[in-house]
Amino acid sequence: MSNTVLNNEINNMLIEVNNLSRSYKDGKLQVDVLDGLSFEVAKGEQLAIVGASGSGKSTLLHLVGALDKPNTGEVLINGQNIHQLSRKEQGRFRNQNIGFVYQFHHLLPEFTAQENVAMPLIIGGVKRDLALKTADEFIERVGLSNRKFHKPSELSGGERQRIAFARAIVSKPLVVLADEPTGNLDHATADKVYDLMCELNKDLGTSFVTVTHDLELAGKMQRQLKLEDGHLMELTEA
Numbered sequence: 001m002s003n004t005v006l007n008n009e010i011n012n013m014l015i016e017v018n019n020l021s022r023s024y025k026d027g028k029l030q031v032d033v034l035d036g037l038s039f040e041v042a043k044g045e046q047l048a049i050v051g052a053s054g055s056g057k058s059t060l061l062h063l064v065g066a067l068d069k070p071n072t073g074e075v076l077i078n079g080q081n082i083h084q085l086s087r088k089e090q091g092r093f094r095n096q097n098i099g100f101v102y103q104f105h106h107l108l109p110e111f112t113a114q115e116n117v118a119m120p121l122i123i124g125g126v127k128r129d130l131a132l133k134t135a136d137e138f139i140e141r142v143g144l145s146n147r148k149f150h151k152p153s154e155l156s157g158g159e160r161q162r163i164a165f166a167r168a169i170v171s172k173p174l175v176v177l178a179d180e181p182t183g184n185l186d187h188a189t190a191d192k193v194y195d196l197m198c199e200l201n202k203d204l205g206t207s208f209v210t211v212t213h214d215l216e217l218a219g220k221m222q223r224q225l226k227l228e229d230g231h232l233m234e235l236t237e238a
Contacts, residue, residue, distance in 0.1 A: 014174055014207050015041035015064065020073035022059055033059050035230035036073070041175070041207055046197070048218035049211045050235070051227035057211035058179055060227065064209065065098055065177050066090040078174060095124045099168030099206075103180035105160045107152040107167075113159075114139060114148040117166045124171065138166040142196060158189035165193065169200050175207040176200075182217055194220055 020037040023030050033056040041047050051057050062068040064075055066082040074081050082093060099120075100106075107116045114135050121131035139148045142162040152160055161181065168176050178197075182190035194217060200206050210221065218224050224235040 012042050013040050014043045014045070014078060015209070016074075016076040017064065018074050018076075020060075020063060020075065021071045022056070022063060022068070023071055032230055034063070034070075037230075037232050038073075039225060039232055041209055043174075044201065044205045044207055045223065046201055046208045046221040047210070048221035048224045049209065049227055049232070050213060050215060050218045050224060051211070053213060055227045056230065057213075057227055061177050061179050061209070061211050065100060066094060095120055096171065097174045099171070099173040099176040101161075101164050101168045101176060101178040101181045103183040105152070105164040107160055107164060109152050112149050112151055113144065113155065113163045116152070116163060117148075117170050120167060120171050135166070135170055138170045139163070141199075142166045158185055158192070161185060161189070161193060162196065165196055165200075169204065169206060172204055173206060175209060178208060178210040178212075180212050180214075181210060182212070182214060190214075190217065 017037060017039050020034055021032070022034040023032045025031075037060065049057055049060065059068065063070050066075070066085070069083060075083060077093075077097060080093065082090060085093060108119070111119070114132055117139055118128070118131040118135035121134060122128060126134070136145070136148065139145055142165055144159055144162055147155060147159055152163075155163065182193050185193060197208055201208060208221075210217070212218055225232045226235050
């Protein structure tokens with residue numbers, strides 16, 4: 001293989017996970033959740049990680065997003081070893097490069113949909129007026145301009161999840177980490193959320209790493225991995 005081809009392949013890798021392990025203490029017992037995982041995510045790739053409830057999918061996502069610290073191993077995003085950063089630096093890196101979508105949306109109840117979407121920009125130092133204007137653009141992309149002044153309690157489950165997606169991508173991150181993003185949605189709304197993921201993936205070049213037990217959703221992604229007994233394996237079909 002030529003150096004040019006090798007460099008192109010390296011440059012195309014957004015996330016590199018090497019020998020990642022995570023265990024917890026349960027009294028005197030040690031519970032091994034993840035055991036030496038290694039995988040890569042290319043720029044613009046849609047990757048699904050499937051597994052049963054309790055298999056460690058959320059733990060893995062939190063490690064990739066620097067919300068938790070591994071016992072061993074490393075996570076490189078765009079060449080940056082995120083677990084070598086200080087907590088303040090990790091927060092800044094997440095704000096600039098990573099979007100999160102949670103199963104239960106985690107919207108701030110006291111703020112409107114517009115303010116929730118604008119929050120990552122405001123935290124990142126963008127002036128409020130510009131942040132709100134940018135939020136409006138992304139709320140329009142998810143089809144909820146007429147609901148932007150409503151608070152989360154005034155939105156349906158599907159609307160809250162679409163607002164959560166808008167918040168995740170408002171800063172145009174390199175990657176969106178999604179934890180069971182369609183877990184609480186009806187089939188039609190889940191399809192809309194997936195269509196939105198594809199649109200953002202195409203228009204912004206955003207990578208998506210989605211952990212889910214929904215095999216139908218996983219099967220729509222470009223690649224699928226299965227997490228079982230602390231190890232990852234490639235799936236030929238989901």
